[in-house]
Amino acid sequence: MRGVVFQNALEAVVINTAALLLTLVGFGIFVWMFGVDPFAVYRTLYLGAFETRISIETTLTQAAPLMLTALCTAIPARAGLLIIGGEGALVMGGLATVLVGVLLDGVPFALCVILLGLAGMMGGGLWIGAVGALRQYRGVNEIIATLLMNYIAIAVLNHLVSGPIRDFTRVVKAASWSIPEYMMVGTLPGIDVHWGLAVGVVACLLLYILMRRTTFGFAIDILGGNQRAAQMAGLPINQMVITACFIGGACAGLAGTMEVIAVHGFASDSLVVGFGYAGILIAFLARQNPFAVILVAILLGGIQASGGLLQRRFDLPDATTTVLQGMLFVVVLASNTLYGRFRFFQGKDG
Amino acid sequence: MEGATQLGWWGVLIAVIGGALRVSTPYLFVSLGETLTEKGGRINLGLEGILMMGAMSGYGIAVLTGNPWFGVLVAGCAGALLGLLHGLICNLPRVNDTAVGISLFIFGTGLAFFLGKPFIQPSAPRLPDIALGAWSALPQIRSALQVNVLFIIGVILVPVLSWSLKNTRWGMILRTVGDSSDAAKALGYHVNRVRTLGTMVGGFLAGIGGSFLSLYYPGTWNEGLSSGQGLMAVALVIFARWNPVYCFGVALLFGGATALGPALQTVGITSNYYLYGAAPYFLTLVLLIHSSSTKHSLAGAPSELSINR
Numbered sequence: 101m102r103g104v105v106f107q108n109a110l111e112a113v114v115i116n117t118a119a120l121l122l123t124l125v126g127f128g129i130f131v132w133m134f135g136v137d138p139f140a141v142y143r144t145l146y147l148g149a150f151e152t153r154i155s156i157e158t159t160l161t162q163a164a165p166l167m168l169t170a171l172c173t174a175i176p177a178r179a180g181l182l183i184i185g186g187e188g189a190l191v192m193g194g195l196a197t198v199l200v201g202v203l204l205d206g207v208p209f210a211l212c213v214i215l216l217g218l219a220g221m222m223g224g225g226l227w228i229g230a231v232g233a234l235r236q237y238r239g240v241n242e243i244i245a246t247l248l249m250n251y252i253a254i255a256v257l258n259h260l261v262s263g264p265i266r267d268f269t270r271v272v273k274a275a276s277w278s279i280p281e282y283m284m285v286g287t288l289p290g291i292d293v294h295w296g297l298a299v300g301v302v303a304c305l306l307l308y309i310l311m312r313r314t315t316f317g318f319a320i321d322i323l324g325g326n327q328r329a330a331q332m333a334g335l336p337i338n339q340m341v342i343t344a345c346f347i348g349g350a351c352a353g354l355a356g357t358m359e360v361i362a363v364h365g366f367a368s369d370s371l372v373v374g375f376g377y378a379g380i381l382i383a384f385l386a387r388q389n390p391f392a393v394i395l396v397a398i399l400l401g402g403i404q405a406s407g408g409l410l411q412r413r414f415d416l417p418d419a420t421t422t423v424l425q426g427m428l429f430v431v432v433l434a435s436n437t438l439y440g441r442f443r444f445f446q447g448k449d450g
Numbered sequence: 451m452e453g454a455t456q457l458g459w460w461g462v463l464i465a466v467i468g469g470a471l472r473v474s475t476p477y478l479f480v481s482l483g484e485t486l487t488e489k490g491g492r493i494n495l496g497l498e499g500i501l502m503m504g505a506m507s508g509y510g511i512a513v514l515t516g517n518p519w520f521g522v523l524v525a526g527c528a529g530a531l532l533g534l535l536h537g538l539i540c541n542l543p544r545v546n547d548t549a550v551g552i553s554l555f556i557f558g559t560g561l562a563f564f565l566g567k568p569f570i571q572p573s574a575p576r577l578p579d580i581a582l583g584a585w586s587a588l589p590q591i592r593s594a595l596q597v598n599v600l601f602i603i604g605v606i607l608v609p610v611l612s613w614s615l616k617n618t619r620w621g622m623i624l625r626t627v628g629d630s631s632d633a634a635k636a637l638g639y640h641v642n643r644v645r646t647l648g649t650m651v652g653g654f655l656a657g658i659g660g661s662f663l664s665l666y667y668p669g670t671w672n673e674g675l676s677s678g679q680g681l682m683a684v685a686l687v688i689f690a691r692w693n694p695v696y697c698f699g700v701a702l703l704f705g706g707a708t709a710l711g712p713a714l715q716t717v718g719i720t721s722n723y724y725l726y727g728a729a730p731y732f733l734t735l736v737l738l739i740h741s742s743s744t745k746h747s748l749a750g751a752p753s754e755l756s757i758n759r
Contacts, residue, residue, distance in 0.1 A: 182548055239744035243495065243548055244685045248731045248738075251678050255728030262724060377556055384549060419563030426499075426557025430539065433550050437542035 111445035112387050119435040123428040130423065136414045144413055148406025155405060160293045163401030165190070167300030167393055168355035169379025171307060172228065172348040174388040176242075178311060179344040180324040185231060185246030186352040187376025188253030189224035191367075193353025195257060196223030197360045198265070198367045201279030212283050217299075217357055224353020225346040227253065232345030236338040242345075254372055261368055275368035285362050296358030301394055303351055308390040320344055352376065374422075378404070381429045400425070461590055462713045468594025469709020470702045471601060472667050476501065476659035476676075477701035478604040480683035482611055483655030485692055487533075489615065490648030491628035491641075491754030494536050495551025497656045498680030499558020500529045504660025506566035509671040512574035521574065522600070522661045529657020530650045532558055537646030547756055555680075569671050577666045598666050600658070605698070607655075612694040624648055628752030656680065678731065685734045689741050691750040707733045 128138030149159050169186035176183040200219035204212050227249065234240040258274075260266075265276045285295045311317035323330040323340055330337055356371060364370055382400050386392035407421035440446070480497050487494050494500075508525030512518045536554055540547045580602070583595030615621040627634040627644045634641050659679075664671045686704060690696035711726030741748065 182546075184552060234739060234742075237744065238739055239742040240739050241688070241742070244681070244688070244738060245735060247495075247678070247681045248685065248735045251681075251731040252728050252735070255724050255731070258727075259722065259724035263721065380552060381556070417564045417567040419560045419567075422556065422560030423564050424560075426553060426560045429553035430535075430550070430557055433545060433553050434539045434542060436546070437544050439544065 107445050111439065111442070112392075114445075115435050115438050116385060116432065119431045120428065123424070123431045126427055126431070127424050130427075131414075131416070131420075134416070136416065141410065141414065144410055145403065145406045148409035149402025154292075157292045158405040159398060159402040160291075160297050161401075162404045163397040164294065164296035164300045165355040165359060165375045166378055166382055166397040166401055166404075167304055168296075168351045168358075169375045170382035170386065170393045170397055171303060171379075171390060172224070172352035172376070173380045173383035174386065174390060174393060175307060175311075175320075175348040175351070176228070176232070176341075176344045177383060177388045178317075178324045179320045179341050180327060181232065181235065181242050181341065181345065183228060183231065183242060183246050183345065183348055184380050185228050185249050185349070185376070186355075186379040187372065187374070188246070188250035189227045189349040189352035190356040190359070190376055191253040191257050191371050192227045193220035193224035193356030194360045194367045194371045195260065195276075195356070196220055196353065197357040198276050198279060201283055201361070202277050204283075205280045209282060213285060213361070216279075216283065216361055217354060220353040220355075220357025220360075221350035222353070224356060225350035228349025228352070229342050229346035232342040233338075236341050250376065254369075257367065257369070257371065265367075267366065270366075273368060275364075275366045278366040279361065281365075283361055284365055285358075287362075294358065294362035296355070296362050299354060299358055300397070303354065304390045304394045307347070307351075311390060316340075316343075352379070378425060381425060381432075384429070385432055458717065462717055464588075464590050464594050465713035465716055466706045466709050468590075468596075469713060470706035471594070471597055472705065473708045474701040474705025475598060475601045475604055475662045475666075476679050477683055477686060477704045478601070478608075478698060479659030479662070480656045480680055481686045481690065481697040481701055482604070482607055482694055483529075483652035483659070484683055484687045485652075485690070485694055485697055486611070486615075486624070486655070487649045487652035488687060488692060488755055489628045489752055490624050490645045491631065491752050492537070492540060492547050492645045492649055493551065493684070493755060494533065494554075494649055494652055495548055495681070495684060496532065496536055496554025496558060497551075497652075497683060498676060498678065499555040499562070500532045500653050500656040501660040501663070501676050501680040502562035503528045503532055503558045504657030505664035505675050506562040506569065506660075506671060507657070508661025509574050509664035510566065510569045512665055513569055513572045516575060518575045518577045518665045521665055522577070522658055525657040525661035526654040527657070529653040529655070529660065531653070533650040533653020533656075534646065536653070537642075537649040540649075541642040541646060563673050566671055566673075574665060574671070576669055577662070579666070598662070600662050600666065608694050608698045615694070625752070628754050631754055656683075659683075682730060682734050685738050688748065688751075689734075689737045691748060692752065693750060704730050704733070 131141050132138050148155050150156055169190060172186035172189055173183050196219040197216050201216055231242050231245050234245060235242045261274045261276045267275055267277050287294050288298060319335050320340060359371055378400055382393060382396045386396045403421055403424060410416055410420055411418055504525035507528040508521035511524040512521030532554060536550055539545055539550050577598055579596045579598045582597050583592040586592055623639055623644055627641050631641045663675050686700050690700045707730040710729050711723055
């Protein structure tokens, strides 16, 4: 059994690495067509992502919310649902955090942080959990529902920060009231990366254990493999789907909380920067495995972190990293066809 | 029709109808294209990316050549190319077509922003429109009935596609492939080839829908141009039961919903602007919830479609 798990992991690593290399070649040709030296671009990607202490810190700061939004797709995907509502769940989590944070003024710091985290998790969890319920009880397609709910969440955010909870002392950009200063959690000890990283890593590890080592995780995998088989086995399918959606949404909501209490201090359209959509890509690259999400999120965080440097040095448009991510996503999905094709990775019993 | 000053709520209604005629065109093209794609048994969620590529390439070509119609054509071709990419990747075994759609959504949007950067400043020639409201003395009615030529082409496409799907050989093949790939194989058709073609034609129409955004209404190219019309069109097709005629009706409904916010602004209701802006998404969601069921698959749904299995 252990051998099979190892072989599967090796197969995923080899195929994903090949996909990444192919994407880099394709991206190199793409920038070369615009008169940019591809090798200089690769060099800059590495420099901006992993070479210096500052670039590593930027990478990890980017990776923190990505881990959590990736879980929003990965956990429901294990139960057989394709959830792409991480963007909206993050926004709802951020909004819930601000609203609760303003109410809690005066409450001791430690208690506050826990309550704010719970608020964010409830905001995101209920948002995506509702989609799970709609899918189970009404047959509503979860892909389209979550896409629409992203737009609805952003509209709610824009509505609230343009009036009802707007901080009118900020004139440059519409933003909500700020949470009290003392609730900000700041950075991790010894490294200039905010606490969201620790929260993201812990969430990934906890969910890895939940998925791999508990009956619940096993049951979710059965459900994802074959819903009818799960039904025959007498599993409470509806509750399980809704729980998986709630967990996923709660993770994305927590990402919103961390963006508020560790970075911005308020809610604004700074929450809507594509963390949710990048999270979908990470979940697919990690093959919905919460542990692999940590590593892939750092890789993708590196691409996002080096984006700014890439723009400045080569005068490329800011959508350059989106093109790279899109290419990677397309290639990774196409590479799904390769699984199980190579004898080398198949166990003796498989 | 006493006077233009006393229109009040009638003015809102006229503005919504005018908006419906104007805003519905991209919905109409995208949903007609997606109907063809889905009738063949594939779902393309990348239409949002295709819409952006169409908007960008149409605008860019119109700026460079000075001819908007050439832009429309190129926009369609760009859409067809992305559709081809979707089709080819989905032809590989064990590849999930909905996920590929999402990846094309990100890729197409990124590519459009990347290539479209130089075209944000220059202005392109606009597509012509026809004044159907010339009979009226009311300026509101006249501006509401300024109908774009692309809209009229879309309206003509509705019965044409509806009839072709039912009666032509191509329509039959497409529907057979969408309803049972085994039956299609037994009849000797290349299932993957037909589906790829269906996705390409769908992409072509969606690209044209995108060029409408940049070349007529709102009529500029910028990164906030499309706000999910491509995604909503996918839901719209489900609600329209894969029927081109219903697509037309639903597209008008969505256009009207999109126009609600700006129309209310004309009578001085400016609060809750963003909430009215969310009306089409909310409407889509409500319609989707209303029209879904766990008990049976939807009438008219192609049975090979992955979201129905």
